[in-house]
Amino acid sequence: MTYQEAVKNGEKVLNLAGIADAKVDAWLLFEMACKVDRQFYYLHMGEDITMEQQKEYEIVLKKRTEHIPLQYIVGEQEFMGLKFKVNSSVLIPRQDTETLVEEALKKIQPDMKVLDMCTGSGCIIISIIKNVPSAEGYAVDISKQALNVAKENAKSNEVPVNFERSDLFDNVTGVYDVIVSNPPYIPTAEIPKLMPEVGSFEPLEALDGKEDGLFFYRKIVAECGSHLKDGGYLLFEIGCEQANDVTTMLRETGFYEVQVVKDLAGLDRVVIGRK
Known part of the structure; x- marks a missing residue:
C-alpha cells in the first residue's frame, strides 16, 4: 500500500x-x-x-x-497560538473560548492578579499570562488530574502560574483584580444529546452545569465577593442561550458595566461584570 x-x-x-x-x-x-x-x-x-x-x-x-476525539488521540490542541497537551481529564480547548481570553486581555494591566476558576487544561490562564507576562496568574480546579495537565502546559509554554486544587473558592486565598471562568454549563438532561466525541469522552464534571446549566455561575457570583477587588472584573464564558440569566445574576448581585460579547460565529459567548 x-x-x-x-x-x-x-x-x-x-x-x-x-x-x-x-x-x-x-x-x-x-x-x-x-x-x-x-x-x-x-x-x-x-x-x-x-x-x-x-x-x-x-x-x-x-x-x-x-469517536474518540482527534485531539485526545493526537494528544494536543492549539489555542491562542499556543500548543496545549490534552487528555480525557480535561476539556479540549475550543476557539469559542479564545473570545473569553481576548476580552480578559482588554481588562488586564501589568502586575494585576488574575484568577482562573475551573482551569481544566490551563489554556485560559496560560494564554493570559503569556500575553501579559508581568501579571500574576492563579488557577484552581477540583480535579487533581486536570491540574496535572495544566501544570505540564504551563511548563511547556514557559508560563508561571500558581495552581491549587479547590472546589470553587474553598481553598482560594487572596484578592484578585480579574477573575475568569469557563465553568461547566451544559444542563444535565442535554449531555446525552451531545455529539459522542463530547458527551462520551470529555470529562463529565467539566460539562455538567446541573439541572439548568447555571449552578456554577450562581455559586461563583455568590462566593467571589471577598476575592474580587472593588472595581475588579468577573468574566464568564457562557452557553449561547444563557446571556440573559447570567447578566441578570450579575446585576442583582451588584455588578455594573455588565455586558455580553459575541464570538466569531455571532453567538453570545462571554458575559462581563465589574464589582
Whole structure:
C-alpha cells in the first residue's frame, strides 16, 4: 500500500464511521502515526509505507472510528497560538473560548492578579499570562488530574502560574483584580444529546452545569465577593442561550458595566461584570 493509498483508505474508513471531518482527520492521524509531514508525503506518495507505519495508522484510525476525539488521540490542541497537551481529564480547548481570553486581555494591566476558576487544561490562564507576562496568574480546579495537565502546559509554554486544587473558592486565598471562568454549563438532561466525541469522552464534571446549566455561575457570583477587588472584573464564558440569566445574576448581585460579547460565529459567548 502506498502513502497515497493509505491516506485515501483512512478517509474512507472514517467516512463510513460517520466522522464529520474525515478527510482532515485521516491526514492528521496519518501524519502522527507515520511520522511524516506534507513535504515528505508529496515527494514519496507513490512509495509503499512500511508494515510498522500501516499498523500504527490502523490503530489510530480505529480509535477515531469509535469517536474518540482527534485531539485526545493526537494528544494536543492549539489555542491562542499556543500548543496545549490534552487528555480525557480535561476539556479540549475550543476557539469559542479564545473570545473569553481576548476580552480578559482588554481588562488586564501589568502586575494585576488574575484568577482562573475551573482551569481544566490551563489554556485560559496560560494564554493570559503569556500575553501579559508581568501579571500574576492563579488557577484552581477540583480535579487533581486536570491540574496535572495544566501544570505540564504551563511548563511547556514557559508560563508561571500558581495552581491549587479547590472546589470553587474553598481553598482560594487572596484578592484578585480579574477573575475568569469557563465553568461547566451544559444542563444535565442535554449531555446525552451531545455529539459522542463530547458527551462520551470529555470529562463529565467539566460539562455538567446541573439541572439548568447555571449552578456554577450562581455559586461563583455568590462566593467571589471577598476575592474580587472593588472595581475588579468577573468574566464568564457562557452557553449561547444563557446571556440573559447570567447578566441578570450579575446585576442583582451588584455588578455594573455588565455586558455580553459575541464570538466569531455571532453567538453570545462571554458575559462581563465589574464589582
